Every structure is written in structure tokens, then in C-alpha cells.
Amino acid sequence: MSTRPIAPSEITPRALFDERREFLRVAAGLSLGAVLPPAAAVEKLAPARKSPYSVGESPTPFKDISGYGNYYEFSSDKTGHIGPAQAMKTRPWAVVVEGLVAKPKTFAIEDILRLAPLEERIYRHRCVEGWSMVVPWVGYPLAALLRQVEPLGSAKYVEFVSHADPAVMPNIGRRLLDWPYLEGLRLDEAMHPLTLLVVGLYGEVLPNQNGAPLRLAIPWKYGFKGGKAIVRIRFVERQSETAWMKAAPNEYGFYANVNPTVDHPRWSQARERRIGEFRKRETLMFNGYADQVAHLYAGMDLRKFF
Amino acid sequence: MIPAAFQLSARQIAAVKTLLFLACLIPLARLGYGAWNDALGANPLEAVIRNLGDWALNFLLVTLTVTPLRKASGLAWLARLRRMLGLFCFFYACLHVSSYLWLDQFFDWTAIAKDILKRPFITAGFIAFCLLVPLAATSNNAMIRRLGGRRWQSLHRSVYAIAILGVLHYAWMVKLDVTLPLYYAAVAAGLLGLRVWWRVQEKRRQLAGAYLAKPKGRVSPIATRR
Numbered sequence: 001m002s003t004r005p006i007a008p009s010e011i012t013p014r015a016l017f018d019e020r021r022e023f024l025r026v027a028a029g030l031s032l033g034a035v036l037p038p039a040a041a042v043e044k045l046a047p048a049r050k051s052p053y054s055v056g057e058s059p060t061p062f063k064d065i066s067g068y069g070n071y072y073e074f075s076s077d078k079t080g081h082i083g084p085a086q087a088m089k090t091r092p093w094a095v096v097v098e099g100l101v102a103k104p105k106t107f108a109i110e111d112i113l114r115l116a117p118l119e120e121r122i123y124r125h126r127c128v129e130g131w132s133m134v135v136p137w138v139g140y141p142l143a144a145l146l147r148q149v150e151p152l153g154s155a156k157y158v159e160f161v162s163h164a165d166p167a168v169m170p171n172i173g174r175r176l177l178d179w180p181y182l183e184g185l186r187l188d189e190a191m192h193p194l195t196l197l198v199v200g201l202y203g204e205v206l207p208n209q210n211g212a213p214l215r216l217a218i219p220w221k222y223g224f225k226g227g228k229a230i231v232r233i234r235f236v237e238r239q240s241e242t243a244w245m246k247a248a249p250n251e252y253g254f255y256a257n258v259n260p261t262v263d264h265p266r267w268s269q270a271r272e273r274r275i276g277e278f279r280k281r282e283t284l285m286f287n288g289y290a291d292q293v294a295h296l297y298a299g300m301d302l303r304k305f306f
Numbered sequence: 307m308i309p310a311a312f313q314l315s316a317r318q319i320a321a322v323k324t325l326l327f328l329a330c331l332i333p334l335a336r337l338g339y340g341a342w343n344d345a346l347g348a349n350p351l352e353a354v355i356r357n358l359g360d361w362a363l364n365f366l367l368v369t370l371t372v373t374p375l376r377k378a379s380g381l382a383w384l385a386r387l388r389r390m391l392g393l394f395c396f397f398y399a400c401l402h403v404s405s406y407l408w409l410d411q412f413f414d415w416t417a418i419a420k421d422i423l424k425r426p427f428i429t430a431g432f433i434a435f436c437l438l439v440p441l442a443a444t445s446n447n448a449m450i451r452r453l454g455g456r457r458w459q460s461l462h463r464s465v466y467a468i469a470i471l472g473v474l475h476y477a478w479m480v481k482l483d484v485t486l487p488l489y490y491a492a493v494a495a496g497l498l499g500l501r502v503w504w505r506v507q508e509k510r511r512q513l514a515g516a517y518l519a520k521p522k523g524r525v526s527p528i529a530t531r532r
């Protein structure tokens with residue numbers, strides 16, 4: 001019963017949608033040197049190149065990726081966040097990068113968008129609740145941003161703080177989670193080439209309900225590790241107690257690596273429901289990214305460090 | 307006190323029961339319609355399982371409001387709707403459990419057994435369902451007669467345990483925000499609290515020696531005081 005506006009890609013067939021993107025790409029090429037009006041920068045992303053990190057599976061339809069998910073600041077219902085999220089302003093936006101770094105800096109979103117070439121990365125996305133999608137994110141490796149501030153040798157972990165605005169986020173006034181939403185990664189995880197700073201989806205600017213204007217995608221971890229609407233990145237020495245760890249320490253760990261052999265205390269993680277499919281699939285170790293990331297956890301007891 | 311219009315004849319009661327029967331099928335019809343039109347959202351199978359679970363619990367609580375409503379209104383015929391409502395609770399619970407066995411587990415019996423043993427929320431639902439079965443099986447007049455009113459009644463007291471287990475099942479399933487299960491818990495607590503209060507009142511009356519004469523002859527358990 002939502003009254004949210006329909007995104008153009010919801011009513012545009014995929015083929016036509018791609019064609020239009022191709023047209024925009026060509027048009028952008030032709031207008032080299034032409035100065036774009038500032039407003040256009042918000043509505044259009046620079047063309048994204050394909051990435052060898054993309055999986056070969058076919059992406060989940062845009063209407064499902066943008067129409068189903070968890071965004072607890074707005075709602076604890078998996079569709080309830082979409083309407084309220086539309087009221088959030090994503091411009092102006094700045095991200096403070098600070099902590100144990102040589103050059104702390106505040107980045108305007110416009111600068112972040114230009115910092116590195118955009119890539120389209122088609123990633124598997126596995127929610128801790130047992131459903132999954134295949135998502136064509138647009139962004140670039142988080143490492144490109146992190147390197148800008150020159151982390152100190154003492155920095156071992158990175159914290160990500162999400163936006164928390166009680167004026168537009170109905171749940172900020174309720175003590176569901178300890179707001180603002182806090183997530184964290186070990187430094188090597190944060191610098192890993194798969195860890196993506198996301199600014200777009202399906203070639204377009206990221207919809208508000210998916211974490212605009214920028215969020216993280218860490219494809220071998222459960223979805224909640226990827227903070228949305230990030231406003232602050234902090235280099236720290238110690239592992240942080242993340243929002244979900246605080247809420248239920250026996251259910252959510254710091255690592256939250258996708259692992260079919262370690263169950264959530266209240267449900268099995270052995271299988272997952274891929275959105276759009278009828279039968280459940282077997283969940284893959286590290287969500288199918290074991291070749292790239294298993295070495296990060298060599299020798300660790302993954303039952304203990306869940 | 308009660309307007310004459312609310313005292314129904316046998317034929318009117320039959321008509322009310324038919325209407326109620328059809329109304330009880332609306333949730334299923336809506337779900338079927340949504341499934342047919344692909345209008346159940348991105349995760350339709352989850353929506354089916356959850357919606358059926360919701361209605362099993364709704365019907366359970368509605369069934370438990372019949373007696374308080376009858377007592378408050380004095381409309382004896384309300385008691386004659388209780389069996390149907392209870393059976394609809396069982397009907398939706400059967401569909402809910404079947405949808406779990408099929409759409410969630412695809413009849414993987416080892417996984418199902420593990421689920422029931424390992425996950426408190428599934429354990430609670432499973433016990434609730436097992437307790438519902440004998441109630442549904444003894445819901446016809448022949449069974450009531452065979453068991454006798456008293457034994458039938460004490461068997462059917464397990465409906466209170468089912469209500470508690472049903473609410474626990476829901477609350478333990480939820481990841482973080484237990485607002486909705488808490489509403490259900492409040493309604494269930496109110497309905498069970500009423501029963502406790504009635505019992506206390508009755509004990510008091512007995513102790514005070516103001517015990518009402520037992521009605522003579524066979525009493526249909528549906529009409530007895532609960």
C-alpha cells in the first residue's frame with residue numbers, strides 16, 4: 001500500500017533501459033569539454049566501466065532491489081522504509097574521514113564521486129535473515145578513498161557511522177538500535193579490492209532506500225555490515241562494538257562473514273532464498289568469494305569469530 | 307436490556323454462521339489473489355508463510371474473545387460461532403505449517419527436525435500446533451458426547467497454552483522490533499487474565515457459600531460458564 005513514486009527503471013523494460021544508458025554514455029562522450037549544469041551531477045552518474053569482480057549471475061530486477069530490504073532508521077518492515085526514505089535530502093552531503101590518519105579530511109559528495117573511476121560490480125548480496133539478491137552496484141573500491149587520508153601504522157580497524165536524522169528517520173527516536181548506526185571492518189578488510197564504496201545502482205544514482213548517497217557493499221559478509229548513508233569514517237586501534245553487536249551480542253558478531261556452517265542462533269544459514277526464485281539455494285562459503293577472501297581469516301575459528 | 311433485534315432465531319443464526327464462514331475465507335482469498343497477480347512483493351513465499359501465521363494467531367485470539375463477548379452482551383447465540391472460529395484457526399495453522407514444510411523447507415525432513423529441536427521459535431510453534439490437533443479432532447458433537455462435558459472442557463483448556471506459545475513463537479521469530487508481537491501479547495494477556503479473574507470470582511462465591519445451584523441435566527460445554 002505504498003505511495004512511493006515509481007522509478008523510471010521500474011516501468012522501463014531492461015533492454016530499453018540499457019539502450020538508454022548506452023545513449024547517455026555516447027552523449028556524454030560527445031559532450032567532452034562541455035560544462036554540465038551542477039544539477040545534472042546529482043541526477044546522473046559518470047558512466048561506469050565493467051569489472052572483472054562481477055559475478056556471472058543475472059541481476060535481481062531493480063524493482064525488487066529497490067523495493068525490499070532493511071533500513072532500520074526508517075522502519076523495521078522490509079518495505080516500510082521506502083516511503084519515508086524519499087524525504088531524506090542527500091545534498092549537500094559531506095563525509096568526515098578521521099582518526100588515526102596523517103591527513104584527516106572532510107570530503108564533499110561531489111569530490112567523492114570524482115575521486116576514482118566508477119565501476120559496475122555485480123555482486124551477490126546475502127542478508128543475515130536468509131534471503132539474497134544479485135545487485136549491480138556502481139562505485140569504486142573503498143581503498144581509493146581511505147588512501148587519501150594516509151592511515152597511520154597504529155590504525156587497525158575502520159568504523160563507519162551512518163546518518164541519523166530524527167526529522168526524517170522515524171525510528172531514530174526509538175531505542176531499537178544504538179543510533180547512529182555503527183559498523184566496522186578490520187583494516188585489511190576495508191582495504192580489500194572487493195570492498196566497494198557504492199554510489200549507484202543499475203547505472204543510476206543510488207535510490208535513497210538503498211543507502212544514498214553512499215554506502216558500503218562487502219559482498220562476502222552479511223548485508224548489515226554495509227552501512228548506509230555514511231557520514232563519518234574513523235580509523236581506530238581497537239575493534240568497535242557495532243550497532244547489531246550491542247543489540248544482540250550472541251546473534252551478531254563483528255565479522256559476520258557469510259558462512260553456511262555457522263547458524264544464526266534462531267535460524268539456519270545453510271540455505272538462502274534468492275529473491276525471484278522458488279527453491280532455496282545452498283549458501284556458499286564467504287558468499288562464493290572464498291578464493292578472494294578466505295586467506296584473510298586463515299587460522300581463525302570462524303565459530304568463535306562469527 | 308438487550309434489544310430484541312439481537313436475539314436471533316435459529317434461521318437467523320444459521321445465516322450469521324454462513325456469512326461468518328465466508329468472511330473467514332477472505333484472508334485466504336486475498337492471499338490467493340495476491341499470489342495470482344504477483345502482488346505479494348519481492349519475497350512472495352515469505353509473505354505467504356507469514357500471512358498464514360498471522361491469521362492462525364488472529365483466529366485463535368478471536369476465538370478466545372467469544373466467551374467474554376457473550377458474557378458481556380448476554381447473547382447466548384454468540385457461543386455457537388466459537389467452534390467455527392476455532393476450526394478456522396486450525397485451518398490457517400495447517401496452511402501455515404504446510405507452507406513452511408513446502409515453501410520454506412521443501413520437505414527436507416532432517417532440516418525440519420533440526421529446526422524444531424534447535425530453534426526456540428519453531429519449537430514453540432510446533433508445540434502449539436501439536437496441541438491444536440486434538441482440539442480440532444474433538445470439536446464435533448459426537449466427540450463432546452464421548453468425552454463428556456467435563457473432560458472435554460479440561461482438554462480444551464490447552465487453548466490457553468496454545469495462545470501463549472503462539473505469541474512466543476511470533477516474538478522469538480522477530481529480529482529486533484517486537485512491537486507487533488507485544489500487541490498480540492497484550493491482547494492474549496487480557497483474554498487469559500479475564501479467565502483467571504472469573505475463576506477467582508467463582509472461588510470466592512463458592513467460599514462465601516453463595517454457590518449457584520448446578521444446572522440439571524446434560525449441559526452442552528459450549529454453553530457452560532468458562
Ligand code: HEM
Binds near residue numbers: 362410431438476479
Ligand atoms: C509446526 C508448527 C509451526 C511452524 C514450523 C511454524 C513456522 C513459522 C515460520 C518459519 C515463521 C516465520 C517465517 C519467516 O521467518 O519469514 C512463522 C511465523 C509465524 N507463525 Fe508459525 N509455525 C508453526 C506454528 C504456528 C502456529 C500454531 C501459529 C499460530 C497459532 C503460528 C503463528 C505464526 C505467526 C503469527 C508468525 C509471524 C508472522 C509474521 O511475521 O507476521 N505458527 N512460523
